[in-house]
Amino acid sequence: MKKPTLEDVAQAAGVSRATVSRVINTPDTVTPELRVRVEQAIAQLGYQPNLVARSLASRRTNILGLIIPCVAQSLFTDPYYPGLIQSIAQASNANGQTLSLFLFHTREEEEQVYRRAIGSGLVDGLIVTAEEIDNPYFLEIVEREIPFVYIGRPHTHIEHINYVNVDNVGGAYIATDHLINLGYRRIAMIAALMNTTTGLDRYQGYCDALADHAVALEKDLVAVGDFSRESGYQAMLQLLPAEPDAVFVANDSMATGALQAIREAKLTVPGDIALVSFDDLPPAANANPPLTTVRQPVHRLGTIAVETLIDVLANGLEPARHTILPTELVIRASCGAGSRVP
Amino acid sequence: MKKPTLEDVAQAAGVSRATVSRVINTPDTVTPELRVRVEQAIAQLGYQPNLVARSLASRRTNILGLIIPCVAQSLFTDPYYPGLIQSIAQASNANGQTLSLFLFHTREEEEQVYRRAIGSGLVDGLIVTAEEIDNPYFLEIVEREIPFVYIGRPHTHIEHINYVNVDNVGGAYIATDHLINLGYRRIAMIAALMNTTTGLDRYQGYCDALADHAVALEKDLVAVGDFSRESGYQAMLQLLPAEPDAVFVANDSMATGALQAIREAKLTVPGDIALVSFDDLPPAANANPPLTTVRQPVHRLGTIAVETLIDVLANGLEPARHTILPTELVIRASCGAGSRVP
DNA sequence: TAGTTTGCTGAGAGCGCTCTCAGCACCGGT
DNA sequence: ACCGGTGCTGAGAGCGCTCTCAGCAAACTA
Structure with a gap:
């Protein structure tokens, strides 16, 4: 059995194609009596408009x-x-x-x-x-x-x-600011891909917060990853010799990697190194310890x-x-x- | 400037619409000379077929x-x-x-x-x-x-x-079989939603393996979750009093939850309780300790x-x-x- | 009463493409 | 020279819908 078309409905209801189209698209422009007749025909035939044809005619695919x-x-x-x-x-x-x-x-x-x-x-x-x-x-x-x-x-x-x-800049700012207010001073950052605006902005917020509190920005307290857990692990390894007391990590995934690196170095979080990250995706709450993080409204x-x-x-x-x-x-x-x- | 249509290309190339259509869809049915002319017209006008019109005519939307x-x-x-x-x-x-x-x-x-x-x-x-x-x-x-x-x-x-x-049954079977071969005997299972075939099958594989090794199936060694981490945590809590020496968990997410419950009970994995799960998704390798798990080829x-x-x-x-x-x-x-x- | 205005309806022309089919040239076989 | 292929091309009929516009009756204005 072939799919019914507008034409079929029109015939069944004894009206024109245009009227059926109106019943479907602008019901209030059709006399109630006719509308009911058409609606019955639609229900009876199980008619469903063909979206492709509609798209072609209306130049709108939705x-x-x-x-x-x-x-x-x-x-x-x-x-x-x-x-x-x-x-x-x-x-x-x-x-x-x-x-x-x-x-x-x-x-x-x-x-x-x-x-x-x-x-x-x-x-x-x-x-x-x-x-x-x-x-x-x-x-x-x-x-x-x-x-x-x-x-x-x-x-x-x-x-x-x-x-x-x-607001990546603002988020990174409050994260860093939070660490400073807690008394940390050697605050490192695991930044992310500097060819992305997200990576750039989060780094910017970190720098801004340090500057506002007159904390010096140290080159060897900044490492760069690519948002992946593995890169966070590597970056943390790189940071460890500089002995930071806190790290702001550009996203949660890298933070879980960093966490592992810290654990393997027999250090504790937050006892030896505090961690704040960005995203607040499920891994953050499930990490051990649970991560303080900047929530973005995904x-x-x-x-x-x-x-x-x-x-x-x-x-x-x-x-x-x-x-x-x-x-x-x-x-x-x-x-x-x-x-x-x- | 309006988008060029087949008709426009046809006119520019001095051929019919049908020929242009052939050049696009079945190029080898067109004389090389004409084909080149049409291809040039297409390139010159920057013509791209309208997929909606094509779908309507061919009754295939792709x-x-x-x-x-x-x-x-x-x-x-x-x-x-x-x-x-x-x-x-x-x-x-x-x-x-x-x-x-x-x-x-x-x-x-x-x-x-x-x-x-x-x-x-x-x-x-x-x-x-x-x-x-x-x-x-x-x-x-x-x-x-x-x-x-x-x-x-x-x-x-x-x-x-x-x-x-x-092969959920088979996967659950090898997981359970593995635990039995390692010498565990009180092997619990955190099963998943018994109204899904996946949950059912993984439970089936567990039962089959126990039966084949003549290990009794104990009611209080089976808890049910809903595939979520949280439910795995709860299920493990429920299982702990029965003192299993190993647990087969129906998926990785629940296993990470179970891991947390075990950790909070001051027990170690695999020292006190061994864990095997199912899926081999990223959380499995990243867990602490890394999870032995059944890999499914997603x-x-x-x-x-x-x-x-x-x-x-x-x-x-x-x-x-x-x-x-x-x-x-x-x-x-x-x-x-x-x-x-x- | 005549002349508008208003409200609905139906006819029909597309939307841009595919695909069948007729037409036409050209081939080889007889 | 005639005939049945063979290979390409173009005409044109859709695909199922939207939307304009003319037509017509009813309602209103003067």
Whole structure:
């Protein structure tokens, strides 16, 4: 049995195609009597509109694309992306949109995936995360004026980009500030990828806090990782000889790595070294000891990204929308607050 | 500037629409001379086919749907799904398909999401994970003969379901068998949700192994969790009074919870209690001590699911395809192998 | 009463593509 | 020279929907 079409419903109800379309899309423009007849026909035939045909005719697919370049497999190891994907999916549902996921790992995949996401008419708009700022495809999105929202902070040299981001500078500041207030002075940092704005901003906040308290920034108290647990472990190994009394780590995953390095060095947290990190994803609360960490509102990040995109779709690209979400320090055991007299 | 269409390319190249279409879809049926002319026109105009129009005409969208019911937020806490999503995305790319993600958390969302995924013509086929077996929408997929692949083992009372699964019974068997061979005798199990086939199968493997070695199955050596870390913690608490010398835990997340409960009881792993779990996701290797665990090939699971679906799409529903992937025991510290003389 | 205005409905023209089918040139076989 | 292939191409009919616009009756204004 073939799927019924608008035409079939129209015939069954003894009206025109246009009227059935109206009953579905703008019910209040149809006489109640006719509407009921059409609704019955729809129910009886089990009619469901064909979204593809609708998209072609209306030039609106109601599909949102989410682009995530899976550099360094971090999608797999860091719970940040699952949370983001989930919230974006949820927000898409709430707005009646379908979500298409564009992940890629290699350059060839990237080319192919972007081709499908851009200019094929498949998606109405795009949410882009963690893309390198000078990526040619990313620039193409901007130039072709495809409605999109960036998650993160784009480089400033491109104007009029819609984005939503968390306050990384501020979060890193309060984390470092917290350590200083607890009386620590040799505060190290395990920073992250300095070619990402996130890595840059968190380092910035650390520097700002030190400066505001007139604590000198020492070169050998800063190590750099790549957000992964393993890199946190290595960075901590590198930091240990400098004998820090506290470490601010740019994310939770690296902090768990650092924790292991400290444990293996027969030192304790926070007794010998205090730790504060960033993200507040599940590993933070589950670590031993539980991590004091800066919570970023991942869920709101996704929700607002979708809402911003919907707004752009409805009201045009101008003016550019920017949202910076506040962060919050979650105090647990690893910073030594409570066990310590400043 | 409007997007160029087939018609525009045809005019620019001085051929018919049909010929341009052929150059794009079946290039070798067109005279080289014409083909070159068309290709130049395409390049010059920057033409890209409109996928929506193509879908409507060809009745093939090349979109695959992935349905994940986010019961109990486990998508967020368990790294299983991120890995699965990633592999499915990658396999979709490799097969020139676009992936649409259908997640939902509430009943209303479920209704809405399923409506969009089924019968709207949006997707060619579906990959369904972890759905309750008596879910009405799931049954609808089966009845309407929508091409789909189930990830997991469906209940046997529905025939002709394509599925791909890991050998949960076998994996649980080798895990338990391993503990028995190491000389443990009071082997407890933290099982998982007995209304899932995964939970059931892993329990089955445990029972089988005990039976084969003539070790009695004791009621108070079995506790049940829901795959979450927290439930593993609770289950371990419940098990502790029965004084097991080893525990087989149905997944890694619960094992990390169990680890914490054991640590808090001032007992050591594997000294006082040995632990073996299931999954081999990142938390397993990163735990303290590292977990001996049964590795399931998550990546292949996703790849094969996609390939099976593509096969169904190309060659029809019959016969039903079943794939069971083998599991493998990864021996680390938590089982006490090496430190123990059986 | 005539002339608007208003409110619904149906006809029909697309949306941009695929795909069948007829048409036409050209081939070799007889 | 005739005929049945063979290989390409173009015309045109959809795919299932939206949306404009004309048409028409009822309601209002003067």
